[in-house]
Amino acid sequence: MSYEEIILDHWRHPRNKGRLPHPDAAAVEANPLCGDVVRIELGIKDQTIQDIRFEGEGCAISLASASVLTELVQGKPVAEAAGITDEALLSALGGVVRTRLSCALLPLRALHKALGQHRSPDDGGPPPGEPPSAGRCTSSG
Amino acid sequence: MEIKIRDDFPLLQRTVHGVPLVYLDSAATSLKPEAVIEAEATFYREVGANVRRGAYELGAEATERYESARAKVASLLGARPDEAVFTRGTTEALNLAAWALGETVIGPGDEVLVTEMEHHANLLPWQELVRRKQARLSAVAVTAEGELDLEDFRRKLSPRTKVVALPHVSNVLGTINPVPEVATAAHEAGAVVVLDAAQSVPHMPVDVRELGADLVAFSGHKMLGPTGIGVLWGRREILKDLPPLLVGGEMVHEVWLDRATWDDPPARFEGGTPPIAQAVGLGAAVDYLQAIGMDEVRRHGQELTALVLDGLLFRPYVTVYGPADPGARGALVAFSLAGIHPHDVATLLDREGIAIRGGHHCAQPLHRKLGIPASCRVSFHVYNTIDEVRLFLEALDGVWKALG
Ligand SMILES: Cc1ncc(COP(=O)(O)O)c(C=O)c1O
Numbered sequence: 001m002s003y004e005e006i007i008l009d010h011w012r013h014p015r016n017k018g019r020l021p022h023p024d025a026a027a028v029e030a031n032p033l034c035g036d037v038v039r040i041e042l043g044i045k046d047q048t049i050q051d052i053r054f055e056g057e058g059c060a061i062s063l064a065s066a067s068v069l070t071e072l073v074q075g076k077p078v079a080e081a082a083g084i085t086d087e088a089l090l091s092a093l094g095g096v097v098r099t100r101l102s103c104a105l106l107p108l109r110a111l112h113k114a115l116g117q118h119r120s121p122d123d124g125g126p127p128p129g130e131p132p133s134a135g136r137c138t139s140s141g
Numbered sequence: 142m143e144i145k146i147r148d149d150f151p152l153l154q155r156t157v158h159g160v161p162l163v164y165l166d167s168a169a170t171s172l173k174p175e176a177v178i179e180a181e182a183t184f185y186r187e188v189g190a191n192v193r194r195g196a197y198e199l200g201a202e203a204t205e206r207y208e209s210a211r212a213k214v215a216s217l218l219g220a221r222p223d224e225a226v227f228t229r230g231t232t233e234a235l236n237l238a239a240w241a242l243g244e245t246v247i248g249p250g251d252e253v254l255v256t257e258m259e260h261h262a263n264l265l266p267w268q269e270l271v272r273r274k275q276a277r278l279s280a281v282a283v284t285a286e287g288e289l290d291l292e293d294f295r296r297k298l299s300p301r302t303k304v305v306a307l308p309h310v311s312n313v314l315g316t317i318n319p320v321p322e323v324a325t326a327a328h329e330a331g332a333v334v335v336l337d338a339a340q341s342v343p344h345m346p347v348d349v350r351e352l353g354a355d356l357v358a359f360s361g362h363k364m365l366g367p368t369g370i371g372v373l374w375g376r377r378e379i380l381k382d383l384p385p386l387l388v389g390g391e392m393v394h395e396v397w398l399d400r401a402t403w404d405d406p407p408a409r410f411e412g413g414t415p416p417i418a419q420a421v422g423l424g425a426a427v428d429y430l431q432a433i434g435m436d437e438v439r440r441h442g443q444e445l446t447a448l449v450l451d452g453l454l455f456r457p458y459v460t461v462y463g464p465a466d467p468g469a470r471g472a473l474v475a476f477s478l479a480g481i482h483p484h485d486v487a488t489l490l491d492r493e494g495i496a497i498r499g500g501h502h503c504a505q506p507l508h509r510k511l512g513i514p515a516s517c518r519v520s521f522h523v524y525n526t527i528d529e530v531r532l533f534l535e536a537l538d539g540v541w542k543a544l545g
Contacts (some may be wrong), residue, residue, distance in 0.1 A: 008543075033482050034500060035514020058514075060544065090218030100488055 004094040006068065011060040016070035025118035029110035035105055036062040040069075040110040044118060047078045054107065061093075061100050066107035068092050073111065080137045082115045084108065146433075149174040150430055150524050160494035163529045168340060168473045168520030169311055169498055171364045173426075180425035184418040192417055193391055193408070205308030207417050211407070217427050217435075218357070218374055219348040220472045226380070226407040227415050230371035231339040232262040234358035235306075237264035237410060238335050241383035242356075246303045246333060248381060250277040253304045254297055254332070256281040256289060256318075257510055258311040261503045263337040263358075267306060268538055281307070283510060287314040287463035295326060309341035309352075310471035313504045313516065314463030315446070317341070317471060324353030333379065343522070344442050344472045346435040355379045361419065365522070366426035370419035373410070380406040387412035430523075438523055442472030445521045445530055449474055452534040458541050462511060473520035475502070478537075483517040483545050489540045495533055 023041035030037040036058030043051030052073050068132040072092055073081045089108050090096050096104040147153050150172045155162055164172060175282050184206060190199035192207045206220070215222040228234040247253070253267045257280050271278045279297050282290040289307070298305070305327040324334045336354035341347055343364030349357055356379065361370040375383070385392055386405060392412040394402040403409045430438060447467035453459045453476050462475045478486055483499030490497055498518040501508045508514060519533060 032505070036482075036483070059484045061485065096490060097491075099491070103484065133386075135310065 006092075006094040007061060007064040007096075010064035010067035014054075014063060014067040016053050016067065017055065019055060020051055022052050023053075023072065025114040027110045027113035027117060029106050030112060031058075031062075031102055031106055034059060036106055038062060038066050038107045038110050040066070040107060040114050042114055042118065044078060049073050049076055049078060049081055054110075056107075058106075059100075059103050061096060061103040061108050065089065065093055065096075066110075067103045069107045069111060078115060078118070082112065084111070095138070147524050147526075149176065149429075151175060151178070153524060157496070158492055158495040163493075163495040163532055165497045165519040165521065165525065165529070165533060167343075167522040167525070168363070168471075168502075170368070171343065171365050171522045173365055173367070173422075174429050176429050177366055177422045177425045181418045181422035184421045188473070191414055195472060203417060206421050206424075207415070210420040210427075213424045213427040214372055215374075217347075217431065219350055220374055221377065222284060223407055224374055224377055224380060226375065226410040227420050228358075228371045228373050229369055229416065230360040230362070231337060231358045232360075232371075234371050234373035235263050235335070235337060236266045237386045238356045238358065238375075239270045240386045241410075242304055242333060242335070243270040243274055243289075244384050245382060247271075247274050247276050250301065251276045251303045252299065253277075253278050253306065254281060254294075254302050254327075255306045257283040257310060258287075258289070258307070258314055258316065258507050259306070259504065259507070260312050260337060260339065262339070263306055263308060263335075263379040264506070267304070274302075277301075280506075283507070284313070287311075287316050287464075288469075289316070289318050289323070291319070291322070294323065298330045298332070300330060302327070302330050303334045304335060306337070308337040308339075309347070310338075311463065311504075311507075312340050312343070312473070313475045313502050313507055313518065315470035315473045315475070316463055317469055320352045320354055321334060324355075328353070340471050340473070343430075345439040349374055349376075351414040359471075361423040361426060364423075364426055365429055365437065366423035367416075367419040370423045372423075375406070376386070377406070377515045380410075383410075385409050385412060389413050405459045433523060441523060442521050443470075443489060443526055445527065446470055446472050446474060448527060448530045449519055449533070451528070456534075456537070456541075458545055459537075462516060472522065473518060475516040476487055476520040477513060477516050478541060478545065481540070483515045485544060486517050486537075486540050489543060490533070490536055493532075493536045493539075495536055497533070 020041045020071045024044040026041040028039045037054040041053045152172045188202050190203040192204045212222045215225045226488045282293040327334045334354040336357045338357045338359040344357040355376045357374040362368040389412040453461050458478050458479050487499030501515050
């Protein structure tokens with residue numbers, strides 16, 4: 001009985017965990033359904049992601065996914081990072097059961113949000129760190 | 142008895158991820174016996190017509206079966222048939238209750254008293270109501286033992302309190318609340334008592350007169366019946382003064398272009414074509430439960446709950462929520478594993494074919510109070526066995542070994 005090796009490894013030994021002293025972009029995404037919260041911070045120079053950190057709370061899949069994502073993104077041009085697809089992240093994770101896709105993809109939402117704010121800082125979007133709107137109860141209890 | 146019962150539930154024949162299904166999420170929805178599936182299908186095959194209209198044989202038969210299902214539900218509750226209103230489920234029943242009471246007994250400055258252990262279905266309708274009526278909402282505290290704080294209840298109950306709403310059995314803590322005691326005090330204060338019985342009626346004998354509540358809501362799908370059908374039971378003297386939530390066909394007496402008069406309960410609250418086949422299916426579920434006997438259903442649920450509770454309390458890596466005494470509980474137990482998210486527990490158990498719930502179980506304020514975002518929950522019904530409980534506990538040790 002074990003999660004895929006990659007998920008367990010990144011959950012136990014998270015990469016790029018922590019905060020940046022002066023992030024150029026940052027965003028938080030949360031899934032109120034299960035309490036997962038992920039914060040992504042970016043250090044961007046010459047349209048390249050020089051530095052990335054994450055912080056989070058929640059299930060093994062969301063945290064491992066954040067850790068894997070930081071490795072995917074580190075050193076990439078902003079445009080390339082913005083183009084990372086759900087499929088690319090899921091395959092980097094070694095696959096994720098379909099019941100847990102929203103956990104696995106939460107960090108990618110945070111990354112896209114952070115990059116969106118970096119590209120258009122005055123587009124009226126929420127400031128970094130703004131909590132997301134309240135969640136819905138989507139299943140019977 | 143278990144073996145024979147298990148044969149009645151076709152879903153227990155199937156495998157999940159190549160292993161036999163161990164279904165421990167009946168608090169979310171129960172499995173259905175063949176008799177219920179057959180009753181619903183038979184209705185479509187043999188009758189099929191709409192109810193309360195059409196002066197032809199099939200229409201009369203449809204009405205007869207629909208009303209006979211109502212009579213069965215009423216007898217389960219020790220109530221009169223005209224006190225049982227069919228709804229789509231607990232959620233719709235509670236929305237109907239909140240809306241109708243809002244139109245009649247609640248005004249500006251009045252109060253609705255709920256509890257900290259509500260399912261969202263018995264919280265959000267009251268939130269909306271007090272917003273609409275400039276009334277106030279307050280919540281009775283839950284003690285560290287997971288019980289209603291009755292002192293806090295008495296403190297918060299006042300002549301301004303017009304409605305007291307509570308769950309009979311908490312869908313997270315499992316706590317059986319002392320409804321007669323709460324109802325007596327609420328009535329003395331002049332309040333109407335609304336009971337969310339979604340987790341009690343499916344699992345134990347419930348006599349609505351003994352409970353003393355005025356309106357009682359529950360769902361068919363948690364009591365071996367179909368989805369899409371539920372019940373709002375209401376004391377006759379209360380129902381007769383309540384206005385309908387859904388207006389339209391079949392719930393009226395006389396209609397003019399500019400006004401209408403309403404039919405009597407229960408028809409008044411069943412506007413439009415009701416879920417007829419589902420009601421018939423629920424009738425079959427009541428027959429099935431009563432053939433076993435609600436006392437036996439309760440005894441079996443308690444036996445499994447006691448066993449799982451013992452096993453969980455014995456494991457140092459597990460925290461259990463709610464009363465330690467299985468006699469004070471419904472057929473469910475919520476718990477968590479130290480440092481492991483409930484969704485990870487549920488996903489790993491799913492690989493062994495064991496279906497448990499991980500989440501906030503539509504009770505976010507309660508989880509906030511417990512200081513956790515989510516919890517794991519196992520729950521039972523008549524088809525679950527002692528062996529399944531043992532299998533679950535062993536698998537849980539496996540999860541702890543893998544992630545702990
Ligand atoms: C205590 C309680 N109340 C209300 C509900 C809502 O029931 P339904 O979704 O059938 O309307 C549930 C189950 O989901 C429940 O456990």
